[in-house]
Amino acid sequence: MPRTPRPVPRAIKRMSDILIAGGVLMLSAPILLLAAAAIAVRLGRPILFRQTRPGLGxxxxxxxxxxTMRDDCEPDGRLQADEHRLGALxxxxxxxxxxxxxxxxxxxRGDMSLVGPRPLLMEYLELYTPEQRRRQDVRPGITGWSQVRGRNLLEWSERFELDVWYVDHWSLGLDAKILVMTAWIVLTGRGVAQAGQATAAKFTGQR
Known part of the structure; x- marks a missing residue:
């Protein structure tokens, strides 16, 4: 059954987000600088990819x-398919x-949490069922329950079910479990993309 989040655990979650994100950001600064330099040399500018996504509510x-992608285009000016623009870097x-x-x-900034449903595209909002839209009841996360249960290898219906399950069963302990599982997945590279695709298949509103 869905539970109403208690304010104290939510406050602890937010404080944990700030402390952990700030610490990891400082520790990973050399990696970010090296990655930015490699992107500038191999892909050119811009270094950052920015996109509007739906957050809380x-x-x-x-x-x-x-x-991560080159701006390679077809003769008619259209961007090539993602798998062709995603090089070794x-x-x-x-x-x-x-x-x-x-x-x-x-x-x-408070746009996201460390753990929560992944922020998808704005255009998907109007395609969600009322149940699927409940994934927007919490801040989106860098990692989440569906990420550690299969990531992009899951069908959309499975991902949404796991996202809503997380909303209903959230706890600090569950977040800690997801963070530990995420560390293992990052080390193994499991589930980064669906077979034959550079990115996840587009959601078209199948129920």
């Missing part, structure tokens, strides 16, 4: 990631999740 915010950054490190700034 569907409120838009600007998500930050390290850029981009694959490495994604496999190691280094491309996600700038989202620690989103956490510090």
């Amino acid at each position: 569907g409120t838009p915010f600007r998500l930050l990631k390290l850029r 981009g694959r490495f950054l994604r496999r190691t999740s280094i491309d996600e490190l700038p989202q620690l700034w989103n956490v510090l």
Whole structure:
């Protein structure tokens, strides 16, 4: 059954987000600088990828990631498919999740949490069922329950079910478990993309 979040654990979650995100951001600064230099040399500018995503309650915010794709175009000017624009550097950054490190700034700003449903595209909001939209009842996360249960290898229906389950069963202990599981997944690179695709398949509103 859904539970009403208690204010004290939520406050502890927010304080933990700030302390952990701030600490990791400082420790990972050399990695970010090296990655930024590699992107500047191999891909050019901009270094950061910025995109509007839905946050808590569907409120838009600007998500930050390290850029991982080239701007290669077809003869007619259209961008090539993602799998053709994602080179060795981009694959490495994604496999190691280094491309996600700038989202620690989103956490510090309060746009995101360390743990929560992943922020998807704004255009998906109108495609959600009322049950699926409940994933917006909490701050989106850098990692989440669906991320550690299969990540992009899951079907959309499975991902949404896991996201809503997290909303209903959230606890500080569950967040700690997800963070530990995430560390293992980052080390193994499991579930970064679906077979034959550079990114997850587009959600088209299938119920």
